[in-house]
Amino acid sequence: xxxxxxxxxLLAGTTATAALGAGLSPVLAxxxxxxxxxxxxxxxxxxxxxxxVKDGIIMAVDAANQGNAVPGYTFELLTLDDGTATAGQYDxxxxxxxxxxxxxxxxxxxxxxxxxxxxxxxxAPILSQGDLATITPSSTNPDITNPKFAEQYRPAGKxxxxxxxxxxxxxxxxxxxxxxxxxxxxxxxxxxDSGAYGVGLADAYQAQIEKKGVKxxxxxxxxxxxxxxxxxxxxxxxxxxxxxxxxxxxxxGIKLAKQAYDIIPNTIKAGGDGVYGASxxxxxxxxxxxxxxxxxxxxxxxxxxxxxxxxxxxxDRFGVAPEDYSIxxxxxxxxxxxxxxRVAASGKPVTRSAVRDAxxxxxxxxxxxxxxxxxxxxxxxxxxxxxxxKKDTSAKLDDISAQYHYIDxxxxx
Amino acid sequence: xTLFDLLLQQTINxxxxxxxxxxxxxxxxxxxxxxxxxxxxxxxxxxxxxxxAMGVLQLFGLTGQDVILTGLPLVGVLLxxxxxxxxxxxxxxxxxxxxxxxxxxxxxxxxxxxxxxxVSYILFNIILLVCGAEAKNYPNPMPTVxxxxxxxxxxxxxxxIWIVALVLMGGxxxxxxxxxxxxxxxxxAQDAEAARMMGVDVDRVVMMAFFLGSAxxxxxxxxxxxxxxxxxxxxxxxxxxxAFTAAVLGGIGNVPGAMxxxxxxxxxxxxxxxxxxxxxxxVIIFSILVLVLVFKPAGLFGRMAPTKS
Numbered sequence: 001x002x003x004x005x006x007x008x009x010l011l012a013g014t015t016a017t018a019a020l021g022a023g024l025s026p027v028l029a030x031x032x033x034x035x036x037x038x039x040x041x042x043x044x045x046x047x048x049x050x051x052x053v054k055d056g057i058i059m060a061v062d063a064a065n066q067g068n069a070v071p072g073y074t075f076e077l078l079t080l081d082d083g084t085a086t087a088g089q090y091d092x093x094x095x096x097x098x099x100x101x102x103x104x105x106x107x108x109x110x111x112x113x114x115x116x117x118x119x120x121x122x123x124a125p126i127l128s129q130g131d132l133a134t135i136t137p138s139s140t141n142p143d144i145t146n147p148k149f150a151e152q153y154r155p156a157g158k159x160x161x162x163x164x165x166x167x168x169x170x171x172x173x174x175x176x177x178x179x180x181x182x183x184x185x186x187x188x189x190x191x192x193d194s195g196a197y198g199v200g201l202a203d204a205y206q207a208q209i210e211k212k213g214v215k216x217x218x219x220x221x222x223x224x225x226x227x228x229x230x231x232x233x234x235x236x237x238x239x240x241x242x243x244x245x246x247x248x249x250x251x252x253g254i255k256l257a258k259q260a261y262d263i264i265p266n267t268i269k270a271g272g273d274g275v276y277g278a279s280x281x282x283x284x285x286x287x288x289x290x291x292x293x294x295x296x297x298x299x300x301x302x303x304x305x306x307x308x309x310x311x312x313x314x315x316d317r318f319g320v321a322p323e324d325y326s327i328x329x330x331x332x333x334x335x336x337x338x339x340x341x342r343v344a345a346s347g348k349p350v351t352r353s354a355v356r357d358a359x360x361x362x363x364x365x366x367x368x369x370x371x372x373x374x375x376x377x378x379x380x381x382x383x384x385x386x387x388x389x390k391k392d393t394s395a396k397l398d399d400i401s402a403q404y405h406y407i408d409x410x411x412x413x
Numbered sequence: 414x415t416l417f418d419l420l421l422q423q424t425i426n427x428x429x430x431x432x433x434x435x436x437x438x439x440x441x442x443x444x445x446x447x448x449x450x451x452x453x454x455x456x457x458x459x460x461x462x463x464x465x466a467m468g469v470l471q472l473f474g475l476t477g478q479d480v481i482l483t484g485l486p487l488v489g490v491l492l493x494x495x496x497x498x499x500x501x502x503x504x505x506x507x508x509x510x511x512x513x514x515x516x517x518x519x520x521x522x523x524x525x526x527x528x529x530x531x532v533s534y535i536l537f538n539i540i541l542l543v544c545g546a547e548a549k550n551y552p553n554p555m556p557t558v559x560x561x562x563x564x565x566x567x568x569x570x571x572x573x574i575w576i577v578a579l580v581l582m583g584g585x586x587x588x589x590x591x592x593x594x595x596x597x598x599x600x601x602a603q604d605a606e607a608a609r610m611m612g613v614d615v616d617r618v619v620m621m622a623f624f625l626g627s628a629x630x631x632x633x634x635x636x637x638x639x640x641x642x643x644x645x646x647x648x649x650x651x652x653x654x655x656a657f658t659a660a661v662l663g664g665i666g667n668v669p670g671a672m673x674x675x676x677x678x679x680x681x682x683x684x685x686x687x688x689x690x691x692x693x694x695x696v697i698i699f700s701i702l703v704l705v706l707v708f709k710p711a712g713l714f715g716r717m718a719p720t721k722s
Binding site: 043044045047048083085088194220221222223225226227228229230231232234235237238240250251254255258259262263279282283284285286287288 | 414418419422423426427429430477478479537538541545546547548549550566568637641642643645646647648650651652682683685686687690691692694695
């Protein structure tokens with residue numbers, strides 16, 4: 001008899017396999033299968049970006065399997081979705097469930113994700129108890145790796161949350177520096193989307209921009225599920241700030257950008273990596289998206305000559321251009337594959353704890369350069385890149401590399 | 414902007430929100446008045462309506478905000494879109510009633526209400542699976558025309574929204590008051606059994622209530638899309654809950670009450686956002702609801718119904 005739970009497991013299994021699609025290469029009978037967990041926000045407002053992140057991981061895993069990167073081992077992805085229909089975006093509760101699912105599957109030796117900090121906060125303690133390391137390609141909230149909150153986010157002691165991007169301790173403040181020094185703004189209004197990422201980013205930005213002597217005219221919180229931000233935008237219009245800074249992801253960001261275009265068209269508008277990506281472009285559309293500044297918590301990778309082969313292979317295979325976070329995800333997978341390789345080569349059994357230790361000491365050449373982590377799991381490189389959306393009619397509307405114009409690296413704090 | 418300009422602008426914002434909530438609230442009130450059933454599927458009929466309208470606009474070759482129409486073509490496109498959307502949404506409402514609620518008509522207890530929640534989730538997930546999860550950039554052929562009144566800005570589309578909402582609500586009110594089936598609806602609302610004895614076809618009346626309510630929700634969905642240039646599978650819940658609150662505030666079952674309730678909720682949202690904080694919107698709205706219900710349990714315009722046997 002198929003119990004309900006068994007049926008659910010069966011279904012989850014099929015979805016995970018279906019998500020991998022044609023990416024699986026034939027498994028050699030003698031090979032031991034190693035699973036890499038992946039937790040992404042495939043349902044909801046950030047789905048478009050999530051798919052491109054997933055595709056980045058698939059590229060790395062397929063290449064490793066085809067090139068027999070670790071002799072005797074075949075990699076398999078366990079893709080889980082932390083976006084839910086009811087939340088309309090990532091859902092921390094679903095992320096926690098996914099973390100438990102990964103921990104309870106003994107074949108999973110490391111994970112990639114989550115994309116969102118709100119999900120990361122829910123997953124970190126569970127992963128810590130399960131001694132399962134994860135590498136996030138895009139979640140930037142600094143609390144998760146901050147030793148001050150170790151009891152909360154890594155109760156078992158060892159760092160298990162690694163990143164191939166830097167944190168909002170740099171993303172927010174560096175952008176504040178850029179806006180104060182390069183855009184010469186004198187006043188700003190700060191908004192967030194009530195999520196862990198959005199609030200943290202906006203807080204960090206606000207602290208630094210105040211330090212730079214820019215007047216913060218107000219701070220408000222958007223309900224990502226509400227449709228109407230005209231009220232708060234009218235309030236902002238009356239205060240007439242030179243700039244608006246938004247910390248948050250696409251669900252509120254898209255609506256904010258559309259309505260801000262109507263109400264405060266001439267105000268400088270900026271956000272973090274939550275307003276960077278195809279989801280934001282498609283949802284917002286032009287002309288509303290035009291002029292928005294966005295940052296990412298990594299160097300601008302897709303334009304890098306070292307990334308040219310990857311960008312071409314990715315575009316050929318998936319029919320869309322990769323985002324920078326497709327590359328940080330690809331890099332995260334490379335770090336895990338390298339860690340497994342070193343553990344296997346040392347003759348020790350490939351266990352979670354051995355792989356975690358290997359990730360901690362990683363020095364892996366990737367597209368973004370040599371990836372290594374500090375004692376808390378944060379990326380050694382702290383580059384934040386600034387972009388501005390300028391409509392390029394010759395390219396597709398969702399072509400990120402055409403519509404987001406790379407400006408510069410933001411001044412370091 | 415002076416304080417007066419600001420108040421004026423927020424009043425404009427509040428009235429636009431209110432018009433949308435009122436259209437949606439009418440559907441709750443019509444069905445409740447007749448069946449004493451809270452129809453939660455109404456939330457997502459509104460959402461489906463915005464998607465149907467988007468499909469119609471796309472059939473006209475409109476995408477994003479690039480194609481702008483004026484004059485007769487604009488009026489024609491909007492009329493056709495409203496008509497198709499309202500008829501299809503109305504048909505969805507009728508189908509919901511016929512397939513899932515009529516068989517439960519004489520079942521006591523919460524079965525029918527729970528069924529409407531189920532139907533709501535079915536609609537929600539169908540749109541999610543068919544149309545995808547991402548936010549849609551809504552096709553909008555309306556030109557940007559702005560009127561400046563003192564320091565406030567009034568968009569042409571806002572005026573259009575008010576006119577459409579007023580026409581629809583006025584039409585509904587006249588229909589319920591004057592037409593034969595409208596009278597039958599009121600009779601059924603008062604006492605279904607007596608109405609049936611007088612020869613009123615109650616099934617037809619119920620079907621009509623679902624059709625009208627859902628058609629208005631569909632129109633609300635289209636207005637939502639044109640106003641915000643955006644739709645997503647998730648819009649039903651927040652708007653639906655506030656509209657439902659508006660219906661209760663105005664006195665559920667009472668048609669003018671629903672309109673006034675909608676405008677009140679819209680104004681609270683706008684003024685609360687201005688003078689307190691947007692994050693507190695729901696706290697303010699629902700606190701006022703609780704206060705009103707404590708002192709006037711039947712809502713602002715409702716009368717306590719005599720207990721039906």
